[in-house]
Amino acid sequence: MALGDVAGLLQPMIDSAAGMADAFVPTGLVLLAVALMLTVMNATYQWWMGGVSGAIAKLVRAGIILTIPLFLLYGSNWTTSMKTLTGFFSVELAAPLIQKSGQAGTGGSAPELVKNIITRVANGIWPDSKAQKQHEAGGNVFEKAWQFITDPGKSVGESFFSALTEIFFKILLTIIGGVLIVSILFALYGPILLMQVGVIFGPLLVCWLAWEPLSDLARAWLKFMISAGFSLLVGLVLSLIAASSVESFVLQMQLMGQDPELPWFLELAAKIGGFLASAGTMIFLSFMLFKADDIAAAMIGGGGAGSAGVGGAIIKTVTRRGRRDKGSKDKPDEGEK
Numbered sequence: 001m002a003l004g005d006v007a008g009l010l011q012p013m014i015d016s017a018a019g020m021a022d023a024f025v026p027t028g029l030v031l032l033a034v035a036l037m038l039t040v041m042n043a044t045y046q047w048w049m050g051g052v053s054g055a056i057a058k059l060v061r062a063g064i065i066l067t068i069p070l071f072l073l074y075g076s077n078w079t080t081s082m083k084t085l086t087g088f089f090s091v092e093l094a095a096p097l098i099q100k101s102g103q104a105g106t107g108g109s110a111p112e113l114v115k116n117i118i119t120r121v122a123n124g125i126w127p128d129s130k131a132q133k134q135h136e137a138g139g140n141v142f143e144k145a146w147q148f149i150t151d152p153g154k155s156v157g158e159s160f161f162s163a164l165t166e167i168f169f170k171i172l173l174t175i176i177g178g179v180l181i182v183s184i185l186f187a188l189y190g191p192i193l194l195m196q197v198g199v200i201f202g203p204l205l206v207c208w209l210a211w212e213p214l215s216d217l218a219r220a221w222l223k224f225m226i227s228a229g230f231s232l233l234v235g236l237v238l239s240l241i242a243a244s245s246v247e248s249f250v251l252q253m254q255l256m257g258q259d260p261e262l263p264w265f266l267e268l269a270a271k272i273g274g275f276l277a278s279a280g281t282m283i284f285l286s287f288m289l290f291k292a293d294d295i296a297a298a299m300i301g302g303g304g305a306g307s308a309g310v311g312g313a314i315i316k317t318v319t320r321r322g323r324r325d326k327g328s329k330d331k332p333d334e335g336e337k
Contacts, residue, residue: 017196028203035211066210082199089229101240120243169275183289187235194228230296242285
């Protein structure tokens, strides 16, 4: 099982949410009738009080707008329409980005795309046979480390400073890469799940579109869906950038200091520089991925969907709690004063 297969473990969660898409459609139809009744009652009262033109305007508005929720909630139109809406963001708008990034072979499958991105990040840190060929002249890092343990007198500088330091840096990059992979999962699966949640509760909000006092609920729902869709696209862009960047920077770190004639201290300095560049890139991209929903909200001028922000909130809460616990330990007890 490859590391990227973890993306497939989350797909049943999305499928389960998609199966409840039309759960509130019957309730939505009842509330739609209530909204229409309230509109007629309000218009009748306004007519009775002498506002004939205002009453007619309310009825005409309600009659025109009523066609939208009535069409959406009729029969299986809600499920079909919502598949089109979510697919517009996850397939239609994502396709040009996937095509440009060289991931066109995923076939439009979200789990397959996330799997490929995570696999590229993991292979960037721990290359497979392709990277092994670059080390054929001196053996891979584990062979060099074993050579140093069994024969410490042979090529000490090459064995120690080339092999053990590379393993040390890769272990650190693996830890940082784990944070990056978690942020990718939050940034890509979070908006997809939020759109499915919005689809489930949509009938309870769209039905009030005909009644003007609560019509903002329908507009807020639509804004939420657009925000979640753009969060997915922003997360997709940043994830594709992360996969390409990690591969590029880690490969540079591997190629640095491959010259056997290079002094050990220059090789170590080169690898430290490559590690700092790789680690800095992954930390920065992880931070940006956790901010994907804020970026999307800033583009559409509304509140964030809160998908990737969940991961950021978790990290912020843990950090704040750690500082609070540290402060409570440093504070002397009343009996010590």
